[in-house]
Amino acid sequence: MSKYVQDEKPEMTAEAKAWMEKEVQAQEDRYKAIVDEQDDLIPEREKWYAEFLEIVQTRGFSVTGDTRRPISKEEVPEKPDRPDAMRVVW
Numbered sequence: 001m002s003k004y005v006q007d008e009k010p011e012m013t014a015e016a017k018a019w020m021e022k023e024v025q026a027q028e029d030r031y032k033a034i035v036d037e038q039d040d041l042i043p044e045r046e047k048w049y050a051e052f053l054e055i056v057q058t059r060g061f062s063v064t065g066d067t068r069r070p071i072s073k074e075e076v077p078e079k080p081d082r083p084d085a086m087r088v089v090w
Contacts, residue, residue: 031089034089035089038087038088038089039087042086045086046086049079053076056070056071056076057070057071057072057073057076058070
């Protein structure tokens, strides 16, 4: 069986492990801050979606050039009934 370079990686030093743990924690903290910020915007984003849907149903949606077509209520998809329906960050 052939040997590959990636199969023979050196052991991590204690310093490298400490750095890695510190970086992972920093990334998790940044991710949590982003998720919290997005979650705080959910009520405002729901309002933005409602305004957008009203605009495309009344004024219409640009099909091509200056041609607009109103979107009927039947064509508008319903909001999914699940807790993460408004989630932006995964």
